[in-house]
Amino acid sequence: MTQQNNAIQDASNEASWISVKGLHKVYRTRTGDSTHALADINFNVRRGEFISIVGPSGCGKTTLLNILAGLISKTEGSAAVSGHEVTKPLSEIGMVFQAPTLLPWRTILENLMIPIEVQKRNKTEYKAIAADLLKLVGLDGFENKYPNELSGGMQQRAGICRALIHSPSVLLMDEPFGALDAMTREYMNLELLRIWKESNQTIALVTHSITEAVFLSDRVIVMSPRPGRIAEIINIELPRPRTLEMMTSDASGHYVQRIRHYFSAANVIE
Amino acid sequence: MKFLKVRSEFILVPGLFIVVILAWENLINILEVKETILPTPSRIGEALIYQSQTSFFWTNVWVTTQEALYGFVAATIFAVIAGTFISQIKIVEKTLLPYLVGFQAIPKIALAPIFIIWFGFGQTSKVVMAAIIAFFPILINIIEGLKSADSDHIRMLRVFGASRFQIFKKVQVPSAMPFFFAGLDVGILLSILGAVVGEFLGSQAGLGNMVLVSQYNFETPTMFAILIVLSLMGIFAHIIIKALQKRYVFWADSSNIIGT
Ligand SMILES: Nc1ncnc2c1ncn2[C@@H]1O[C@H](COP(=O)(O)OP(=O)(O)OP(=O)(O)O)[C@@H](O)[C@H]1O
Ligand SMILES: [Mg+2]
Numbered sequence: 001m002t003q004q005n006n007a008i009q010d011a012s013n014e015a016s017w018i019s020v021k022g023l024h025k026v027y028r029t030r031t032g033d034s035t036h037a038l039a040d041i042n043f044n045v046r047r048g049e050f051i052s053i054v055g056p057s058g059c060g061k062t063t064l065l066n067i068l069a070g071l072i073s074k075t076e077g078s079a080a081v082s083g084h085e086v087t088k089p090l091s092e093i094g095m096v097f098q099a100p101t102l103l104p105w106r107t108i109l110e111n112l113m114i115p116i117e118v119q120k121r122n123k124t125e126y127k128a129i130a131a132d133l134l135k136l137v138g139l140d141g142f143e144n145k146y147p148n149e150l151s152g153g154m155q156q157r158a159g160i161c162r163a164l165i166h167s168p169s170v171l172l173m174d175e176p177f178g179a180l181d182a183m184t185r186e187y188m189n190l191e192l193l194r195i196w197k198e199s200n201q202t203i204a205l206v207t208h209s210i211t212e213a214v215f216l217s218d219r220v221i222v223m224s225p226r227p228g229r230i231a232e233i234i235n236i237e238l239p240r241p242r243t244l245e246m247m248t249s250d251a252s253g254h255y256v257q258r259i260r261h262y263f264s265a266a267n268v269i270e
Numbered sequence: 271m272k273f274l275k276v277r278s279e280f281i282l283v284p285g286l287f288i289v290v291i292l293a294w295e296n297l298i299n300i301l302e303v304k305e306t307i308l309p310t311p312s313r314i315g316e317a318l319i320y321q322s323q324t325s326f327f328w329t330n331v332w333v334t335t336q337e338a339l340y341g342f343v344a345a346t347i348f349a350v351i352a353g354t355f356i357s358q359i360k361i362v363e364k365t366l367l368p369y370l371v372g373f374q375a376i377p378k379i380a381l382a383p384i385f386i387i388w389f390g391f392g393q394t395s396k397v398v399m400a401a402i403i404a405f406f407p408i409l410i411n412i413i414e415g416l417k418s419a420d421s422d423h424i425r426m427l428r429v430f431g432a433s434r435f436q437i438f439k440k441v442q443v444p445s446a447m448p449f450f451f452a453g454l455d456v457g458i459l460l461s462i463l464g465a466v467v468g469e470f471l472g473s474q475a476g477l478g479n480m481v482l483v484s485q486y487n488f489e490t491p492t493m494f495a496i497l498i499v500l501s502l503m504g505i506f507a508h509i510i511i512k513a514l515q516k517r518y519v520f521w522a523d524s525s526n527i528i529g530t
Contacts, residue, residue, distance in 0.1 A: 071425055071429060097425075099422060101422045101425075114426075114427065115430040118427060118436055
């Protein structure tokens with residue numbers, strides 16, 4: 001390929017760093033039943049953009065993230081990250097799971113080092129990064145503790161550090177703050193914005209909190225249930241950097257109302 | 271509360287022991303039971319002390335220990351190799367599983383006479399017997415253990431790009447450890463059993479052989495004394511395995527693990 005072609009390719013990649021087209025997912029169970037979890041999903045995410053996905057429980061949010069992470073197969077359509085069709089997990093993706101999923105026989109530090117070990121990177125170099133990340137989420141001093149010695153919220157924060165340690169260009173987060181109390185949650189929201197700004201990461205976050213989605217994101221993807229479709233993609237035109245005061249501002253409230261409308265219309269209690 | 275509970279155990283367990291021993295001793299004296307039928311605890315104790323002062327006895331202890339230990343180690347090595355292949359390669363599992371179930375159904379003790387024909391009256395036939403009888407519970411636990419790995423843990427490793435071998439090493443093997451130790455715990459007792467049964471059916475030495483000789487001479491107290499020694503060997507092995515388990519499986523609560 002010529003250099004010019006490369007440049008064009010890169011530019012189009014920038015505009016659709018994550019690209020999902022006509023995506024369907026049908027789960028088939030052994031008994032022969034099938035669940036249409038995702039139906040005709042289309043969206044693009046720019047490089048460095050922060051998007052959130054909201055929708056009622058069971059509408060396919062985790063399914064969508066799992067497809068982007070290369071963990072499960074798609075039934076139809078395409079899902080690409082940085083120009084590559086996702087068919088298996090890519091090392092430029094980091095993921096925070098709905099549950100902390102730490103290995104109980106490893107200390108917190110050893111758990112953070114899993115991506116480093118698996119990808120055969122330089123361990124000593126990343127140990128320092130691990131220590132910084134733990135400090136950032138308020139877990140300094142817990143390096144050598146085992147997961148069962150930490151609270152659920154602390155474990156979840158360790159899981160977030162693990163997803164960040166190899167500085168992935170795309171971060172997929174599945175309700176990462178669900179297990180946290182309101183105070184820690186706000187703090188983690190601010191820290192996440194700070195990390196995002198410094199690292200130029202592309203973030204796709206699934207959340208149950210509409211306020212959180214509005215506060216963090218450039219765009220919010222609202223999904224409707226069964227089969228999961230995109231109801232609307234809403235541009236959040238709040239200025240950056242965002243502050244906690246904005247969470248309660250009229251502008252933000254307006255967005256929250258607009259999103260909530262979809263759920264009350266579908267008779268789903270949020 | 272807990273303090274009281276522990277203390278009551280400390281009193282009740284030895285208390286029951288003393289009561290049973292005293293009752294046994296006195297009943298035998300009152301009913302004048304023949305020593306060759308059932309000896310008193312004091313006579314068994316005397317026999318035990320007498321035996322423990324002879325080098326002949328210790329030679330036999332060592333013979334049986336060796337047989338059980340070699341058999342146990344062989345069983346463990348084969349179980350680890352077989353368990354790994356069976357759990358990792360589907361076609362191997364599908365091919366071998368019916369055979370394993372079939373072998374499992376054989377009363378292994380019934381094989382002892384055949385092993386004596388094949389391997390002679392020496393120690394080899396007992397080692398083989400101990401190995402065969404300990405092999406299956408260890409193998410079954412290894413297979414169960416490797417399969418018990420949490421699918422979320424495996425998913426997490428896959429997201430970060432782990433290969434199948436890395437998943438095996440970093441998730442499946444550690445997940446299997448509690449099961450592995452449960453298998454070893456059963457296996458070591460069975461290998462002692464296997465060694466002694468082998469000796470019963472034809473041997474030149476070992477504690478099983480001593481039981482036979484004592485039986486021939488109507489030395490019932492010695493037979494009981496050896497029974498105590500065999501139990502102590504089993505308890506000792508169990509304690510060692512539990513200690514290793516506590517050290518290497520520190521994260522797991524072993525209460526929900528399959529024992530056999
Ligand atoms: N492995 C699976 N096999 C069969 N059906 C599945 C499977 N995983 C999910 N589903 C179904 O697909 C649908 C979407 O599930 P998914 O986990 O993606 O929802 P979600 O939006 O993440 O929900 P929540 O907010 O509760 O986490 C559900 O109806 C679920 O029952
Ligand atoms: Mg989910």
